[in-house]
Amino acid sequence: MKRLIFILPLVAFAIMAVYLAIGLTKDPRALPSVLIDQEVPPFDLVAIEGRDRGFKHGDLLGEVSLVNIFGSWCIACRAEHPFLMKIKEKNWAPLHGIDWREEDRQAGPAWLARFGDPYTLIGDDPKSKAAIAFGVTGAPETFVVDKRGFIRYKHVGPMTQDVWDETIQPMLEELRKQ
Amino acid sequence: MRAVLLILVLALAPVAANAVEPSEVLADPVLETRARDISENLRCLVCQNQSIDESDAQLARDLRVLVRERLLAGSSDNEVMDYVVSRYGDFVLLNPPFKGSTYVLWLGPAAIFGLGLFGVFVFFRRRAQHDTSTVMPLSAEEDKRLQRLLDEAGK
Structure with a gap:
């Protein structure tokens, strides 16, 4: 009994150390989205220059689709861009874009003209209206939306072949069956 | 100033x-x-x-x-x-x-403080008990032994 008192602080320390160690392995920037399994928030974005129609929440009904948040100022978006082009070329899924926080209306269209345009629909979001509605914390982010217009998954950071093969592709197949 | x-x-x-x-x-x-x-x-x-x-x-x-x-x-x-x-x-x-998942967060510090307070209380109580035991009178046997030692020393 007497010894227990001396061991107790050590045990308390050990428990705390385990929790802190687990905490260290987690990415503080990867926040769980509260929007998973919720309906796409209402948004209505105007077209970017060079396109004749914008992008709104109603466009996401009827088909399993992807919504990608990007910006010409975003370096990680350039990194994932070739893979987004691949999604379009292989016709894997309809990919829509939200052109986020362009300071200059020309910047987004110029960027797409230079690197290619993988998007079916694009909305211009200079004031973060749709981005905040989607709970976006940084670009790029990619959302998987089911046929009924519900958000089913959110991927933070550049889309890669690995992420696609392991998570997105199986999920799309599953959602298409529903 | x-x-x-x-x-x-x-x-x-x-x-x-x-x-x-x-x-x-x-x-x-x-x-x-x-x-x-x-x-x-x-x-x-x-x-x-x-x-x-x-x-x-x-x-x-x-x-x-x-x-x-x-x-x-x-x-x-x-x-x-x-x-x-x-x-x-x-x-x-x-x-x-303040809700289910955050009770530990909000109440934890108070609980730990309470535990500490309890520990301090126990510590001082034990010490007080210990102090009184030192002034307890000698038992008859101890008295005898002390007397014997004193007698030996006096020789």
Whole structure:
């Protein structure tokens, strides 16, 4: 009994150390989205220059689709861009874009003209209206939306072949069956 | 002396550090005060240990504007907060809500303090008991032994 008192602080320390160690392995920037399994928030974005129609929440009904948040100022978006082009070329899924926080209306269209345009629909979001509605914390982010217009998954950071093969592709197949 | 005091007060006073730009400020001072209060409690998602009131990040700026727009549109403080929480989760609140998943967070420190208090109480009680035992009179046997030793020494 007497010894227990001396061991107790050590045990308390050990428990705390385990929790802190687990905490260290987690990415503080990867926040769980509260929007998973919720309906796409209402948004209505105007077209970017060079396109004749914008992008709104109603466009996401009827088909399993992807919504990608990007910006010409975003370096990680350039990194994932070739893979987004691949999604379009292989016709894997309809990919829509939200052109986020362009300071200059020309910047987004110029960027797409230079690197290619993988998007079916694009909305211009200079004031973060749709981005905040989607709970976006940084670009790029990619959302998987089911046929009924519900958000089913959110991927933070550049889309890669690995992420696609392991998570997105199986999920799309599953959602298409529903 | 007064000058020293004044310097100390000024040096130690919390400086109102905020990132609100003049163009964002609302004309109505009451609404602006409410907007500031709300902003101070919302976490900036980019620089996570700052409130959106302090942060220069673009997203924080857009959130400040959103808070003000919603207040102008007639939303209550709670409605504005609830909207932002519905988009970003409880994480966005710098003051975590008191609910099931946060009981440990809120009550933990009090519980540990209580435990410590209990420990101190036990410690002093035991010591007090120990002290009285030292002045207990010698038993008959001890008395005899002491007498014997004294007798031996006296020889």
